[in-house]
Amino acid sequence: MSEPFVDLGSVTTPSGVLVLGLGSWIDLWPELGAPLSERAGAAAAAGGGHLRDEECEAVAVPAAAGRPLRVRAATAPSWVTEDPVISVLEVGLGLPWTRAGDAPVLLGDLPVDRGGMVIGDGSGLDVWRGMHAEPADGLADVIYWGLHADDAHARFGGQRMPSPHGPWGRPDLPVAEAETLATEIEVWRGGLGSGRGVAVSVERHTDFYRAMQAGEKHPLLAGAVEVGGCRMLGIGWDPSDHSMLHRGGRAEGLVHPVTLETDGAGGTVLRWTIRPPEGEE
Incomplete structure (x- = not known):
């Protein structure tokens, strides 16, 4: 590859299995059947593969x-947005070619998840707490913004x-x-049509x-976090860029190839190669 690369950080995989998956759904695999660690382990044992179960998608490799x-x-x-965005995501696997x-060996393809992507250990991700889970520390942030946020x-x-x-x-x-605080702010705000211009959200940890x-x-x-004794990496997406270029994901055929390649x-x-829209350079 001729593109200049920038470092995003590092991850650890004590189980010997690396997963790149859709962050919005990464903790929902057990609700659909076998846990992610079991599915990812089987795919990695076969040399790597694509996993999909309803909205859950990932690629797992040794x-x-x-x-x-x-x-x-x-x-x-x-x-x-004219800002830099990821065109190729690459993880060194620490294994010989x-x-x-x-x-290149094509493993499958993945859409760009509006909620971000997660790179981590196949077993460690079994304890990942997703966006709708209860936080381990029992805490949350209340955030409010809008025209009347200062009020x-x-x-x-x-x-x-x-x-x-x-x-x-x-x-x-x-x-x-x-x-409780979020409810109080919503009551103070009044109706959405004629009330104060304030939005509020509760973000659990x-x-x-x-x-x-x-x-x-x-x-x-x-951004890197420690989960289940493993260092993992989350990658967000600019809302405007995602809405214009990636919205619809697999349903609209907006998927991008994931390969194993020599370094x-x-x-x-x-390597996950995020292709530009058709007709764009």
């Missing part, structure tokens, strides 16, 4: 168990919150207290939220 795995990305300017020749701040207090969740909020509240929060200040929205130095990488 990876080195005893070392951090480097995650990198090549970027291209988005013609929607053992296939005959240098031809809400004067009434309910709080502090500046990191973009894009700001401008105001009350962090680290017990979940029940956070939900799930692993999903922690990962997205960790990546807020990263130019490519990449040119005898090693193996997992």
Whole structure:
């Protein structure tokens, strides 16, 4: 590959199985049958493969168990936001390239998840707490924004919150207290048609939220978290870029190939190539 790559961080895979999956659904595999670790382990044992069950999708591959795995990305300017966006996501697997020749091995394809992507250990992800799960610490952030957010701040207090969740909020509240406060703000706001212009949300401290929060200040929205004794990486997506380029995902045929390839130095990488829209360079 000729693109310049930038480092996004590293992940660890004690089980020897690496998963790249849709973050919105990564914790829902057990509700559909076998847990992710079982499915991912079987795919990795076969050399790697694509997993799909209803809305849940992922790719699983074998990876080195005893070392951090480097995650990198090549970027291209988005013609929607003009900011750099990921065009190639690459994970060094820490394993030698053992296939005959240098031809890439197609494992399948993945859509770009509006809720972000997750890269992590196949077994560690069994304990991942998704966006609708209860937080391990029992806490949540209340965030409010909009035309009358400053008036809400004067009434309910709080502090500046990191973009894009700001401008105001009350962090680290017990979940029940956070939900009560959000209800009070909604009552104060009044009806959506004629009330004050304020939106409010309760963000539980799930692993999903922690990962997205960790990546807020990263130019490519990449943030690392520790889950189940493993270092994992969450990658967010700009809402405007996703809405214009990736909305509809698999249902609209907007999927992108995932391959195993040689790194040119005898090693193996997992590569997800996010193609530009048809007709765009």
